[in-house]
Amino acid sequence: MIATQPGISDPDSVVIIGGHYDSDSTNLDDAPGADDNATAVSATMEAARILRNYNFDFTIKYIAFAAEEIGLYGSDYYAATASIRDEKIVGVVNLDMISYVDIIPEDLNIVSNESSQWLGDLFTSTTETYTNLDAIHTVDASFRWSDHSPFWLQNYPAILAIEDTTIANPYYHTPGDRLSTLTLSFGTEATKAALANVIILAQPYNAALPKPPNGLSLRIVTSHSLFAAKKHILINWNANNSNITGFNIYKATTSHTNYTRLNVQPLTTTSYEDKYLLLDSMNYYVITALSSNNLESHFSVEVSDDRE
Numbered sequence: 001m002i003a004t005q006p007g008i009s010d011p012d013s014v015v016i017i018g019g020h021y022d023s024d025s026t027n028l029d030d031a032p033g034a035d036d037n038a039t040a041v042s043a044t045m046e047a048a049r050i051l052r053n054y055n056f057d058f059t060i061k062y063i064a065f066a067a068e069e070i071g072l073y074g075s076d077y078y079a080a081t082a083s084i085r086d087e088k089i090v091g092v093v094n095l096d097m098i099s100y101v102d103i104i105p106e107d108l109n110i111v112s113n114e115s116s117q118w119l120g121d122l123f124t125s126t127t128e129t130y131t132n133l134d135a136i137h138t139v140d141a142s143f144r145w146s147d148h149s150p151f152w153l154q155n156y157p158a159i160l161a162i163e164d165t166t167i168a169n170p171y172y173h174t175p176g177d178r179l180s181t182l183t184l185s186f187g188t189e190a191t192k193a194a195l196a197n198v199i200i201l202a203q204p205y206n207a208a209l210p211k212p213p214n215g216l217s218l219r220i221v222t223s224h225s226l227f228a229a230k231k232h233i234l235i236n237w238n239a240n241n242s243n244i245t246g247f248n249i250y251k252a253t254t255s256h257t258n259y260t261r262l263n264v265q266p267l268t269t270t271s272y273e274d275k276y277l278l279l280d281s282m283n284y285y286v287i288t289a290l291s292s293n294n295l296e297s298h299f300s301v302e303v304s305d306d307r308e
């Protein structure tokens with residue numbers, strides 16, 4: 001089930017919040033799945049209920065994934081087809097079991113892989129800013145048993161948010177996984193954490209500024225000289241605005257971290273070539289648009305050569 005944020009957003013650049021909606025149990029005729037994973041479905045629906053009143057630069061998709069318990073089928077299908085159609089996924093917030101509290105205070109655990117570390121760090125800091133929870137961030141690419149993992153396989157940034165797993169929910173995958181065992185005040189805070197993260201990723205639309213450029217594409221050309229092979233990266237984009245006087249291009253060597261501007265004067269074309277790069281270098285780019293009254297847009301979606 002997928003619901004999409006309407007409005008001014010860029011349909012090609014997508015922020016995802018979601019979690020699986022199937023449940024499992026030792027007795028398949030009685031699998032209430034309150035913590036695992038009605039908690040995440042409720043958080044996703046609550047995010048949609050609140051955010052539908054606002055506009056964002058990027059599209060927000062609210063997704064309840066099918067068949068997680070029998071092998072991540074729903075998220076696997078989504079991530080694989082998104083990659084084929086080259087959907088620009090800004091980040092995926094996957095929620096799985098967010099309301100069982102064992103010892104107080106319960107922490108919210110955040111799991112990322114190496115290339116999603118920026119997203120885990122962002123989630124941790126927004127959790128601490130906007131909620132009363134402590135967030136514990138672990139970078140562990142072997143933590144694959146939930147719907148974030150198919151996105152990792154396609155090189156998309158994704159994190160899992162889950163109640164702390166030091167002591168597991170004793171009702172997990174049993175007929176006892178019921179609402180009465182949950183601490184909803186914890187689930188409310190975890191929902192706020194996810195909401196804050198999605199809002200930051202999707203960039204609240206600001207009518208005073210030009211819109212971020214869209215339609216970004218990146219192409220790699222390799223050249224061989226006598227002694228070395230180098231790569232050249234060609235980036236194209238659409239202005240997505242009228243009355244634009246130019247563009248800036250920013251680059252980072254780690255995703256979403258410390259962008260520095262490459263151009264001295266505003267660019268007047270909708271393409272840029274970054275030349276003579278080391279073959280094994282990782283390069284991440286965003287573009288902004290400049291208006292005639294010298295205002296600069298938010299960043300576009302990031303494109304990189306690690307997804308090529």
Ligand SMILES: [Zn+2]
Nearest residue numbers: 036037096097
């Ligand atoms: Zn689950």
